[in-house]
Amino acid sequence: MGLRTTGATRRNRATSKTLVKLLQGSAVCALVSVAWVAPATQVAAQDYRFSTVVINGNERVGDSAILARAKIRGGQTVTGGQLNDAYQNLQGSGLFETVSITPQGDTLVIDVVELPTLNRVRFEGNKRIKDEVLAQVIGSTERKVFNPAQAEKDAAGIAEAYSNDGRLSARVQPRIIRRDQNRVDLVFEIFEGDNIEIERISLVGNRVYSDRRLRRVLGTKQAGLFRRLVKRDTFVEGRVEADKQMLRDFYLSRGYVDMRTEAVNAELTRERDGYFVAYNITEGQQFKFGKVSVVSEMPEVSADAYREIIKIRPGVVYSPTVVENDIARLERQAIRDGVDFMRVEPRVERNERDLTLDVTYVISRGERIFVERIDIEGNTTTLDQVIRRQFDSVEGDPFNPREIRAAAERIRALNYFETAEVNAREGSSGEQVVIDVDVEEKPTGSLNFGGSFSNNDGIGVAISFAEENFLGRGQKLQLTVSTASEANRYGLNFVEPSLLGRDLSFGIQLDYAETDSSYASYDTKRLIALPSLSFPVSENGRVQVRYTYQDLEMVETDDIVADPAAQTNGGIIQSEIDQGAVTSSSLGYTYRYDTRLTGLDPTSGVLFEFGQDFAGVGGDSEYIKTTAKVVAERLIFNEEVTLRATLEGGALSWGNGNSRTVDRFLLGSSVMRGFEFGGIGPRELSGDIDDPLGGNYYLVARFDAEFPLGLPEEYGLTGGAFYDVGNVWGLNNVDTASASGSVVGESGSFRHVVGLSVFWETPVGPLQFNFSQALKKEDYDQDQNFEVTLRTTF
Incomplete structure (x- = not known):
């Protein structure tokens, strides 16, 4: 790359020399001199x-x-x-x-x-990568001697940074501008070029899993409809190794222990504006667990005492993750038993005839090595204690390599750092090690501005601030302000994930909202204060305990206030509005069990939730509200099709006084598809009055199937089918005598709905389009044949 100079020179002998001539001149002088x-x-x-x-x-x-x-x-x-x-x-x-x-x-x-002094370094033409990032790439330093060779090296480094960002056609030209007093300005002129996108990712040698399934595993993606917004569809050579490891981990977790990636070929298109990337893989055979046993080489440790801790059973598909989880359980139990330096090593024996792997956990005494200290470098924002609490070991504890690896994964999972490396080195003696933690911070905060429009809420603006690592303490803070002509909300959410340095999460939520109930002729004003504590109770189980204070008022709409003659409320709703603001003070808990955390089978999972709130600790209301949900998911047909079944329900047992509609269960499409919010359940009907009243009980079962549509993957479209059955019923502790019309649906029948879904992956989020048809419903129900929502996962 050549460089030229501009501007006046201080000496005649330095007039109009380029950086290339500076380098070439040195060689000429060497020959002459x-x-x-x-x-x-x-x-x-x-x-x-x-x-x-x-x-x-x-x-x-x-x-x-x-x-x-x-x-x-x-x-x-x-x-x-x-x-x-x-x-x-x-x-x-x-x-x-x-x-x-x-x-x-x-x-x-x-x-x-x-050589002149480098006065100033500038970047011109860069939009994709900011000046601050490029300044970290170069070695040329202002106020020091200018080095032409270093400038050329810096230009190559900038070009490499663009290459890693998918811009292989980027060009960088370093130029100098002469200043007085033997100074120069160094300018890097940058032509960024276009992204070199991945037009197609193909896999060769895969027989069990389709290209479509394996492409979902890779971090690199094919260019799709939103290629201008998605950065993962650019070819980055350094990402190939990570993708190969992802493929390896995917196959290993499904028992294909011999899987390997033979080669990865990347070819430019004829127009040199895209890449074709091909992964050549060998799957091998799937292995399952055979005999699983525990052997102790420590006289004081009985293998029988630890055999019951093992969760692996013969016949289950082999997975190294499951083995690692068992080893962690055994070593944790050893610590509880006071057995120091106990190590568990798996010995795996292949049985080629029946394609099984016999696993023997060998308990032995490890080396007497202690943790001397933990050194942390690179955390300019995050406090040391946030990183240290990811370690189960502290200074002076026995050194456990497996625990250190687990701590490294926990540090990376914080998502506070661009990179996080954890390594052990010898300490001041052969019996001590020093744990080195090197991290590189990354931004963890976001400030979002948005606008909205809906027929119900009108035009509004939304501002939200979120910080995942507040003040470097690992705390989460979120502030939300949302205003619209018919709906306002102001919220604060704060979470301390490690209260008192333990796995004890403290959170507090403050929320005030004024909303227009689009499904009824009243508005609401709601104030909620909710502090909570959350902690683990088992490997897959976690409990949240909470206190909730709520001030909730049903108010007449602005139209009715302006024109009382326009009254459209039924008698029951009006009697609830007349109660004014009602406060409730409750204690509650939720137990959550999720096998996806450490499940034996990566193709299936179960989620169970059960919660209760007990109101009456002060306030105006006295009730017990119970909710429960269980979800089971299974991947079939080589993980091409997802089947999911969900059962959830709730019960409200009211104490003194009468409950209100806003206290009872009103179902939306997220619970029961095919109906409007509050579209099923008890209602008050009379002339123009059609008020959903909610119910004290509900029960819904949902069955889903998701499958590919056979369309090109770049469209991001998949299909689904569903069947829902559910009901809302019960009006105990409701003043039905105040009804101005008839009350229907107190014990209505179960509704049945079938439908089809289209799932669309977009940059704003996964959208879900539901087309539904009610097979069985009541005459007064408010059904809904089409809706668009943001897709949610269990």
Whole structure:
């Protein structure tokens, strides 16, 4: 890459030199300056003695420093070879643009032209990568001596940074601008070019899993409809190794222990604007667990005592993750039993005939090595304690390599750092190790502005601030302000994930909302304060305990306030509005069990939730509200099709007084598809009055299937089918005598709905389009045949 100079020069000898000429000039000077040293053999052997050394052209570098680098003193006898070495030393010092050494009788003349001082570094033409990021790539430093070779190296580094961002056609041209006082400005002119996208990812050698399924595993994605917004569809060579490991982990977790990636080929398209990437893989055979046993090589430890801890059973598909989980359980139990330095190593024996792997857990005594200290570097924002609490070990504890690896994974899972490396090295003695943690911070906060429009809420703006690592303490803070003509909300949510340094999460939620009930003729004003504590109770189970204070008021709509003659409320709703603001004060808990965390089978999972709230600890209301949900999911047909079944329900047992509609269960499409919010259940009907009243009980079962549609993957479209059955019923503790019309649906029948779904992956989120038809419903139900929602997962 050539460089040119512009601007006035301070000396005639430095006029209009380019950086390339600076580099080339050095070589020319070398030939001219030392020509007298070695024109012939007899001259090379000549010795010289100088009584005086004269140095010209130096301003910034002193005479003594130049002589020290040249290693020549007056009165010293030197050979031609030593003079040549002196020239090489000065030229290689990186301080001079040109150097010449000329003997003149008993005087040695050294002429130098000093390299200029780098005054300023600038970047021009960069939009994709900011100046702050590029400044971290280059080695040229302002206020130091300008080095042309370093400038060329920096240009190559910037081009590589763009290459890693998928812009292989980026070009970088370093140029200098001459300033007075022997200074220069260095400008990197950048042409970013276009993204080199991945047009197609293909896999060769896969027989069990389709290309479509395996492409979902890879971090690199094919260019799709939203290629301008998605950055993962650009080809980055450094990402290939990570993708190969993802494929390896995917197959290993499904028992294919011999899987390997033979080669990855990336070819440019003929137009050189895209890549075709092909992964050549060998799957091998699927293995299952055979015999599983525990053997102890420690006399004081009984293998039988630890055998019951093992969760693996013969016949289950082999997975190294399951083995690691069992080893962690065994070692944790050893710590509880007071057995130090106990190590568990799996010995795996292959049975090629029946394709099983026998696993023997060998209990042995590990080396007596202790953790001397934990050194943390690179955390400019995050406090040390946030990283340290990811370690189960502290200074002075026995060293457990497996635990250190697990801590490294927990640190990465925080998602606070671009990179996080955890390594162990020998400490001050052979019995101690030092744990080095090197991290690189990344932004963890976001400020979002948005607008909204709906027929129900009108035009509004939304502002939200979220910080995942508040003040570097690992705390989460979210502030939300949402305003619309018919709906306002102000919220604060704060979470301390490690209260008192333990696995104890403290959270507090404050929320105030004024909303228009689009499904009924009243508005609501709601204030909620909810502090909570959450902690684990088992490997897959977690409990949240909470206190909830709520001030909830049903108010008449603005239309009715402006024109009382426009009254459209039924008698029951009006009697609830007349109660004014009602407060409730409750204690509650939720138990959550999720096998997806450490499940034995990666193709299936179960989620169970059960919660209760007990109101009556002060406030105006007294009730017990119970909710429960169980979800089971299974992947079939080589994980191409997902089957899911969900059963959920709730019960409200009211104490003193009457409950209100806003206290009872009103189902939306997220619970029961095919109906509007509040579209099923008890209602008050009379003329123009059609008020959903909600129910004290509900029960819904949902069955889903998701499958590919056979369309090109870049469209991001998949299909689904569903069947829902459910009901809402019960109006105990409701003043039905105040009804101005008839009350229906107190014990209505179960509704049945079938439908089809289209799932669309977009940059704004996964959208879900539901087309439904009610097979069985009541005449007064409000059904809904089409809706668009954001897709949710269990």
